[in-house]
Amino acid sequence: MNKIYNIFISYSTKDKDSFKIKELAYTLEQLEPINKCFYWEHDTDDDIYKYMNEKLQESDIFILACSPNANKSKPIELEWQAALKLDKQIIPIFFKEKDIPALLTSKVGVEFDLFNMNESIEKLKNEVLRRVKLCKKDVETKEIEKVSEMELKDLQSMIGSLESIIMKSKKFKNEELNISHFSNEDIILIEKTIEIVNKLTLKDQKAIGHEDLWYNIGELLKRLNKEKESEIFYSLCSVINPNYIKSKLEFDWIKKLEIQKLEQETKKNFENKVYDKAMEQFTKLKQLYVDIGNNDGIKEVEKYIDLIKEKQKLKSYHGVELNRIEYEVMIELEKMVGEAIPKVSEIDSYTFLFTFGYMEESGHVVGLGLYKKKLSSLPESIGNLNSLKELYIGGNQLISLPESIGNLNSLQELDLSYNKLTSLPESIGNLNSLKKLDISNNQLTSLPESIGNLNSLQIFDLEANGLTSLPERIKNALRELKKQGCQNIWN
Numbered sequence: 001m002n003k004i005y006n007i008f009i010s011y012s013t014k015d016k017d018s019f020k021i022k023e024l025a026y027t028l029e030q031l032e033p034i035n036k037c038f039y040w041e042h043d044t045d046d047d048i049y050k051y052m053n054e055k056l057q058e059s060d061i062f063i064l065a066c067s068p069n070a071n072k073s074k075p076i077e078l079e080w081q082a083a084l085k086l087d088k089q090i091i092p093i094f095f096k097e098k099d100i101p102a103l104l105t106s107k108v109g110v111e112f113d114l115f116n117m118n119e120s121i122e123k124l125k126n127e128v129l130r131r132v133k134l135c136k137k138d139v140e141t142k143e144i145e146k147v148s149e150m151e152l153k154d155l156q157s158m159i160g161s162l163e164s165i166i167m168k169s170k171k172f173k174n175e176e177l178n179i180s181h182f183s184n185e186d187i188i189l190i191e192k193t194i195e196i197v198n199k200l201t202l203k204d205q206k207a208i209g210h211e212d213l214w215y216n217i218g219e220l221l222k223r224l225n226k227e228k229e230s231e232i233f234y235s236l237c238s239v240i241n242p243n244y245i246k247s248k249l250e251f252d253w254i255k256k257l258e259i260q261k262l263e264q265e266t267k268k269n270f271e272n273k274v275y276d277k278a279m280e281q282f283t284k285l286k287q288l289y290v291d292i293g294n295n296d297g298i299k300e301v302e303k304y305i306d307l308i309k310e311k312q313k314l315k316s317y318h319g320v321e322l323n324r325i326e327y328e329v330m331i332e333l334e335k336m337v338g339e340a341i342p343k344v345s346e347i348d349s350y351t352f353l354f355t356f357g358y359m360e361e362s363g364h365v366v367g368l369g370l371y372k373k374k375l376s377s378l379p380e381s382i383g384n385l386n387s388l389k390e391l392y393i394g395g396n397q398l399i400s401l402p403e404s405i406g407n408l409n410s411l412q413e414l415d416l417s418y419n420k421l422t423s424l425p426e427s428i429g430n431l432n433s434l435k436k437l438d439i440s441n442n443q444l445t446s447l448p449e450s451i452g453n454l455n456s457l458q459i460f461d462l463e464a465n466g467l468t469s470l471p472e473r474i475k476n477a478l479r480e481l482k483k484q485g486c487q488n489i490w491n
Contacts, residue, residue: 005132006058008088009039010079011065012072016041019065019093020117027121033132056082057238060135061128064104066094071101080104085218085234089131093124151196152204159210161189166216169223177223193217194229197236205239214240259288259297270304274407275325276386279308314363318343323363329381330358330365337373344369361387366410371395383407394418394438406430417441417461429453440464452476 007028011021025037038055052075056062062083070076080101083090092100092109100109110127112120165186169177179187200208208214218233266281282305289297315327318340322330334341337356344357359367364387372395383404390413398419406427413436421442429450436459444465454460460478 004035005033005060005135006035006055007037007061007063007128008055008059008079008083009037009063009065010070010076010083011039012067012069012076013040014069015065015067018067018095018114019112020121021065024121024124028125028128031125031128034128052079052082056086056088060089061131062088062090063124063128064090064092064101066092066099066101066104066109068099071099077101085231086238087231087235089135091124091127091131093120151199152208155193155196155208158189158193159213162193162213162217165190166213166220169220179224190217190221194232198232200236205236208236209240211237211240259285262288266304270308272404272407273325273381273384274386274404275308275311275384277407279305279312282308320360321363322360322365325384326363326365326387329379329384332379332381333370336375336377336379337370341368341370355392359390366390368392378402378405380404386410389413389433391415401425401428403427409433412436412456414438424448424451426450432456435459437461451478 007025009021009025011019016022021039022042025039025042028034028037036058038059040051056079062080064070064076064080064083080090084103090104090107092104092107093112094100094109095112095114097111100107108127110120110124165182168181168186172181182190197214214233214236218230218237221227221230221233262281262285266278266285269275269278269281282301286298286301286305289295289301311324313324314321315324316322317327317330320343330341342357343360344355345359355369356371356373357369358365365385366387367390368385368388369390369392371392375393375396375398377398378393378401380402381404382402383406385408387410388408389410391408391411392413392415394415394417396419398416398421400421400423401416403425404427405425406429408431410433411431412433414431414434415436415438417438418441421439421444423444424439424447426448427450428448429452431454433456434454435456437454437457438459438461440461441464444462444467447462447467
């Protein structure tokens with residue numbers, strides 16, 4: 001038997017010793033039909049995508065060393081996903097079965113025993129030889145079932161109709177799409193396409209072109225739960241253009257990283273009741289899930305969106321219709337001050353400074369004055385008043401502010417004078433719209449460095465505090481504010 005078969009070994013470099021990767025590769029290469037075992041530390045040129053693309057294409061058998069380290073590795077995830085799409089013979093090797101990726105649990109694997117590695121490698125050798133026979137059978141079958149010239153012409157003539165089927169499928173969400181959305185003619189056309197493509201010789205595959213179309217057909221079949229048939233078209237794309245699947249995998253990887261980050265931020269905003277921001281993020285997250293075809297993710301996001309919509313409905317606050325979330329904030333503040341907060345209108349900011357009341361526009365609280373109400377604290381929910389432009393809470397007994405104060409992105413004027421504040425939260429530096437800040441007559445001995453981030457600030461009053469000697473970094477922050485246009489800094 002000629003040495004014609006290649007093996008690709010995918011593993012985490014942290015596991016190279018436990019799986020004895022170097023010894024494993026050498027041992028397998030001694031098998032009569034095995035030509036080469038590719039593994040990262042031996043065959044890489046430091047370009048992981050080039051390595052994956054070239055070596056996976058050349059390989060017939062894919063060995064995945066499954067472990068917690070491997071499951072955390074994005075490059076390894078890309079490798080086994082590509083092996084699936086390229087229809088390689090996949091052999092998972094593992095110490096614990098739970099470490100096998102869910103999509104590969106149906107593949108026959110080899111369990112390794114850390115205390116009897118020689119026997120483990122012997123089992124793997126036998127499995128590799130069994131897979132070689134399957135590879136040989138695939139090659140022989142492919143040679144027998146050569147596509148006729150007439151069938152190849154038929155395939156070319158079907159391209160326009162296939163593109164119409166793809167366009168039709170894109171009108172439906174993943175969970176809605178099923179075979180009933182297609183005519184009998186569509187179904188017959190797809191089945192005939194699968195039959196012809198499955199018989200294409202390697203030469204015909206390279207010449208057929210239209211990789212975008214075949215990829216989309218693969219995606220359509222996947223959406224219809226025809227995984228085996230979809231892999232035929234993914235493999236065809238890779239033969240036509242070896243870089244095509246790589247670019248698609250890179251796209252999916254980037255999307256998944258973006259999703260990971262967005263999921264954390266979105267759920268945090270939802271838990272903190274910052275619903276406007278959460279709604280914006282959930283909408284973006286839903287589109288990302290659509291892009292990668294994650295139906296479960298889409299369903300979960302839609303549940304959250306419905307919850308937010310329910311919470312955002314208007315509710316009457318003493319006869320005034322308010323956004324439900326802001327209504328809840330007003331009720332919480334009302335309990336703290338011990339009386340209903342009246343609606344006021346058409347008053348200038350100076351008057352508002354000595355006023356108890358709120359201003360409303362289109363169901364949102366845009367101004368709030370809680371002057372001399374003996375408040376010792378503010379609720380965390382204050383950060384949900386996303387439309388608030390003016391907040392005057394001077395003359396109280398505030399010792400500190402909640403971190404959520406930094407969520408008030410629309411806030412332009414903030415008066416905290418005549419309180420007992422001993423510190424300000426770092427989040428105050430997030431108030432990018434703030435033009436006027438009054439923290440005079442408090443008990444502040446220091447300021448957060450984030451003060452220097454208030455790029456819109458024009459008036460800053462910090463007199464009558466304990467700021468006798470400011471650290472140099474805070475002085476630099478104040479100098480930066482002056483450079484940015486804040487000419488009125490009173491200290």
